[in-house]
Each structure stands twice: as C-alpha cells, then as structure tokens.
Amino acid sequence: MSVRIRGFNELERFLLNLAPRTKRECQIATEASIREMQADAMQHAPVDTGKLRQSITFEITKGGLAASLSANVEYWAYVEFGTGGLVEVPEGFEELAGPYKGKGKRTINRAAQPFLIPAFLRHSEAYYKRIDDALGRIFR
Numbered sequence: 001m002s003v004r005i006r007g008f009n010e011l012e013r014f015l016l017n018l019a020p021r022t023k024r025e026c027q028i029a030t031e032a033s034i035r036e037m038q039a040d041a042m043q044h045a046p047v048d049t050g051k052l053r054q055s056i057t058f059e060i061t062k063g064g065l066a067a068s069l070s071a072n073v074e075y076w077a078y079v080e081f082g083t084g085g086l087v088e089v090p091e092g093f094e095e096l097a098g099p100y101k102g103k104g105k106r107t108i109n110r111a112a113q114p115f116l117i118p119a120f121l122r123h124s125e126a127y128y129k130r131i132d133d134a135l136g137r138i139f140r
Helices: 008-044 076-081 094-100 116-138
Strands: 056-061 066-071
Touching (some): 066 116
16 A cells, blocks of 8 residues: 655655745845944944054854954953943843953043944844844745
8 A cells, every 4th residue: 555645745845945035035144234243343342542442353153153243352342331430231242241351449440432342232133133034934
C-alpha cells in the first residue's frame, strides 16, 4: 500500500528554502538597522576634533544576525554618561556603564552628551518591525 500526498514536493522545497531565506532576510534587516544607528550616532555625537564621531563603527556578528555599535576612543563613555556628579545612566544600561564608573571623588563634572544609546533606542523599534515584516513576507 502506498499513500500519495498532493503538494508534498512543493512543501518540501518550501521548507528546505525557508531557513536560508529567513536567515538572509534577517541579515538584511540587521545590516540596514545598524547602519541607520551608526549614522544617527555620528550625527548626534558632540564634535570637538571630530575624533569621537569618526570612531563610531559597527560590527556584524553571529553570521549577520547580530550587530554591535561602538565608539573606538577611550573617552566615549565619559561623553555618553557624563562624569562626576553629573553621571546619567539610562535604566537597563548599567552593565555597559559599570566599567567606566569613577572612584567617587567627583572632581570633574561633565554633563552627559549621549549619542550611542539614543541612536540604539531610536532605531530598535524599526529593527523589530523590519524583522516582523521579513517574516511576514516569508510566511504569506
């Protein structure tokens, strides 16, 4: 006895194509979003010599499914979070700011001029929407 299922070959092709297509769509969404975050951070970074602004880069990791945004100058965190009695660390970013915490002497007080975290927050929702839209296109 044999059973024949109509459409099985098409279903099999769809399922075999699903993982690579899903990954590619998510890679595209990730890269587009991190590039927007970088441009936003560069636009809002304070400029003295321009070194901070020019140091803002991103790295795409995990096979294109994740990315990190960073500023590659030693003083970026003091600009982002402030110093002394004027330190401002947004909720949820304490771990990021932790290594840059001072000794509590509060001798230099510089107000925070955040540029990385606001860029991340402004574009996070758009990133999730891109992923949602991509999955919607795939599973239509």
